Amino acid sequence: MFSNSAPNQDVIIAGQHSGKPVTIVPTAKPVYDQLAKLARDGNNYWAEITVKAINELAAGRLHQSNIFVKPGAVHRNGTEEFVMILPGCKVTCEKLDADGFRILHFEADIHYGEAIKAKAKPGLYQASKINGAWKAELRKDGLIEHKEDRLVAISDSGYDNPDEAAGIAAPRIGEAPHVGSLRVNTKGFDLHFTPGEKRIGGLSNYRNAIRVNQYTELHESAMLLARTMYEAKEVPGVTWVSEDGGSGVLTQAMTIIAAQGIQLPSHVVFMFNPTTSPNTAVKAAHNLGVLLDRKFIKTRPINIVGNRDHLEMNWNRWKSENDSLTALQAGVDAFAYGKSLQGMIMTGATIAAGFAGVAGVSLTAPAALTTFLAAIGGALAAGKAVGTVASVGNGLVENLLPKHHDKLKGKF
Secondary structure: OOOOOOHHHHHHHHOOOOOOOOOEOOOOOHHHHHHHHHHHHOHHHHHHHHHHHHHHHOOOOOOOOOOOOOEEEEEEEEEEEEEEEEEEEEEEEEEOOOOOOOEEEEEOOOHHHHHHHOOOEEEEEEEEEOOOOOEEEEEEOOOOOOOOHHHHHEEOOOOOHHHHHHHHHHHHOOOOOOOOOOHHHHOOEEEOOOOOOOOOOOHHHHHHHOHHHHHHHHHHHHHHHHHHHHHHHHOOEEEOOOOOOOOHHHHHHHHHHHHHOOOOOOEEEEEEEEOOOHHHHHHHHHHHOOEOOOOOOEOOOOHHHOOOOOOHHHHHHHHHOOOOOOHHHHHHHHHHHHHHHHHHHHHHHHHHHHHHHHHHHOOHHHHHHHHHHHHHHHHHHHHHHHHHHHHHOOHHHHHHHHHHHHHHHOOO
């Protein structure tokens, strides 16, 4: 970690002529100087984000309403103290009465770039299918391949490594209406990978899932993705596809760059089985000006979070997209959502029947359920996929063991 040094007078580091100067206390200045040096050498894009954030603070574009910022509870002499959560560092700031800002402390990790290379921090990868297996290679500059109609996947957490994430994401991004598995398999895609043991969002993280822009654990990854999206603004026809909890990272990233006034009118966004609020994502997408297909998302029937605000989402889409989305189409989509609710109920009945018919257990027997799922997962992992899926039912495996289902699907 960087260390702070000896006291002296505060120094202006940004906004000297903007009317909102940003000063820094002497003990934090050496940290800032080292981050600025890392940013200037061009090989540490994470440090560039921090320096840019300081400049945006001076321009008045960063404050408590922005998801970059986590408000603090401490008030010092009538002024407000808060923390900016940035890739590789946290910056404690003070909003002054004179409409300026003062940086009080930097907590920065000089080895953050090495952690990205070690796959311990979020990073961007190029995914390619080689001899039937997906391989992901780190893009050291954090930039997507500069090709028209490039595909970019934003993965969930919970994967062992980027290779595994790419293998699961590949068939899922192929579900986007204008994509398809052939394009994915032949051209590959870029992958924004977020490491972590737990999945993002869902019922186990319900509060964060429905208040996705306050999901602080995602801020670091979202800021890196926001930088990637910003740098890709001149690349025509980029398609950004999230899978499962990657929806949370994509939603925050869209919110970040939309707040900066950026527009991506030729880009497309799609979400496969989002486990965070799709309605929040739609609002961010509208602010960003991206293209949305009528089938903007695809959710599994038992995805409670992904299905919870479809009606509100469809209403917001109709209000914002009435040039391209008619009232009739909105009504049809609302009817389709009603059918999906029925499908959710029917899926629950199918699952119950599947347990009873195949394993002789019921949903009220947790121990037997655990044993049953473990047996299915073991069979799939052992390569006995065809017989397992045939005996249990494709829909049952898809809903209860989606990771195994999509890994199997990606082989064909």
